[in-house]
Amino acid sequence: NAGVTQTPKFRVLKTGQSMTLLCAQDMNHEYMYWYRQDPGMGLRLIHYSVGEGTTAKGEVPDGYNVSRLKKQNFLLGLESAAPSQTSVYFCASSYTSSSSYNEQFFGPGTRLTVL
Amino acid sequence: GEDVEQSLFLSVREGDSSVINCTYTDSSSTYLYWYKQEPGAGLQLLTYIFSNMDMKQDQRLTVLLNKKDKHLSLRIADTQTGDSAIYFCAESLPSSNTGKLIFGQGTTLQVKP
Numbered sequence: 649n650a651g652v653t654q655t656p657k658f659r660v661l662k663t664g665q666s667m668t669l670l671c672a673q674d675m676n677h678e679y680m681y682w683y684r685q686d687p688g689m690g691l692r693l694i695h696y697s698v699g700e701g702t703t704a705k706g707e708v709p710d711g712y713n714v715s716r717l718k719k720q721n722f723l724l725g726l727e728s729a730a731p732s733q734t735s736v737y738f739c740a741s742s743y744t745s746s747s748s749y750n751e752q753f754f755g756p757g758t759r760l761t762v763l
Numbered sequence: 764g765e766d767v768e769q770s771l772f773l774s775v776r777e778g779d780s781s782v783i784n785c786t787y788t789d790s791s792s793t794y795l796y797w798y799k800q801e802p803g804a805g806l807q808l809l810t811y812i813f814s815n816m817d818m819k820q821d822q823r824l825t826v827l828l829n830k831k832d833k834h835l836s837l838r839i840a841d842t843q844t845g846d847s848a849i850y851f852c853a854e855s856l857p858s859s860n861t862g863k864l865i866f867g868q869g870t871t872l873q874v875k876p
Contacts, residue, residue, distance in 0.1 A: 679862045681862075681863075688771060688868055689868060690767075690769075690851065690867055691851070691866040696861060696862075696863065698861060698862070704861070706863075740806075742862050744862065749794055749811070750864070751811070752806075752808075752862070754805035755805050756804055756805045757804070
């Protein structure tokens with residue numbers, strides 16, 4: 649199993665350009681998440697999905713859109729990139745949303761620079 | 764609201780014990796987690812503790828939970844240079860019903876030879 653994979657690994661954009669980050673998981677997980685990681689701020693949740701065809705806003709959703717057309721894929725879009733979106737983006741997935749144990753499995757990250 | 768706080772940096776000598784501390788605010792948390800992030804990589808689950816436990820030991824790792832003070836700690840015995848990484852504590856919120864985890868800012872552990 650590949651686990652959680654992310655493409656691309658690195659990207660440099662100019663302000664105003666658009667791009668899509670792809671996350672794929674082969675563990676048949678229902679739940680998927682997009683985070684951004686900035687120095688000294690930990691991980692902040694951008695958007696998440698509780699199943700195929702569903703998405704919801706997280707803590708910092710502005711400037712991003714997401715889609716979950718297939719259970720195994722979760723796409724994060726930047727329609728008009730801004731320098732404030734320079735960050736490392738992580739995708740994660742998990743088995744369940746219940747109150748029981750919920751380990752999230754993370755991808756290797758995408759390093760995005762917006763000039 | 765939900766909040767998880769950690770100190771940002773810890774430096775120890777190889778062979779010493781490391782203690783990384785975390786405080787959280789939501790008393791309904793059922794599970795608390797410690798994740799490890801090595802340079803240039805994603806996060807990996809290191810260990811976790813259920814909220815009705817006070818302590819959990821796993822080889823060189825000891826997790827202590829003080830529910831009254833909402834304080835979580837991770838002790839790494841005989842710290843090695845390979846333990847150099849960022850350590851995140853996280854809490855799960857059963858009331859959210861979304862599987863969301865709330866992460867702390869991360870503690871960078873530097874191990875000097």
